[in-house]
Amino acid sequence: MYTKTLIASILASLAAAAPAPVARDNSVFAMIVIHSGSPIQGAAISENGLKFWISKPTETYCPESVEGxxxxxxxxxDSGLAGMHTTVPGGQLAYVTEDGQFSVTQAHSxxxxxxxxxxxxxxxxxxEAGMVGELLFNGQGLSACPTGEPTDNSIAIYQIYANGASGFTQTNCTGITIGTAEVDAPPV
Structure with missing residues (x-):
């Protein structure tokens, strides 16, 4: 019930503020890496700096009243559109750059x-419960590409790229499935 009410309010704000609103399905999900036998198996995927990463904390714009x-x-x-689970007017729409970077728009834009x-x-x-879903782009999986940035984690920092992007040319990447699990998390 909460999710349906939340989605209805998100749709209303998107219709008012975004030139290309995302009509949302009822499912809100978090993402993890699926690549058996690799050091990134099971790692969480988070948004940071308008891109998606492994081993970087979630860092999004949040109004002070939002706890997510x-x-x-x-x-x-139906439309192939995706967006962050947010409270900001206009939302944050997901997109893939020409070179394949899995990204989101700036808040309010x-x-x-x-x-x-x-x-x-x-x-x-x-x-079913206990299993994961999947996120695809243009019918294909995605890749995790190491950045070489220093980290305090046992897992290196990787940026997420879409294999189905026309200009994707990254090398030294690990092909991954993005596993999804429905969450009842507060929006960010």
Whole structure:
């Protein structure tokens, strides 16, 4: 019930503020890496600096009254649009840059770089409790590419790229499945 009410309010704010609103499905989900046998297996994926990462904390714009700090998305499978689970007017729409960087728009803005794509996202929900769903872009999985940035974690920092982007040319990346799990988290 809370989720449906929240989604209805998000839709209302998107319709008022965003030039290309995302009609959301009922599922809000968090993301983890699926790549058996790799050091990143099971690592959480978070948004930081308008990009998606492994081993970086969630760092989003949040009004002071908002307590949420978990990276969560929802996808409209009919339109292929995705967006952050947010409270800000206009939301934060997901997109993939021409070179494949999995990204989100700045809060209160629907602007995306030239050559980027907002459509092509597909969410396959969890088939049953205890299992994970999947997030795809243009029918393909994604890649985790090491950045070489220093980290205090046992897992290196990786940036998430979409294999289905026309200009994706990164090398030394690990092909991953983005596993999804529905969450009842407060929006950020």
């Amino acid at each position: 700090k978990e990276t969560a998305l929802s996808v409209n499978n 629907a602007a995306i770089p030239a050559g980027a794509s907002q459509t092509g996202f597909k969410y396959n929900p969890q088939p």
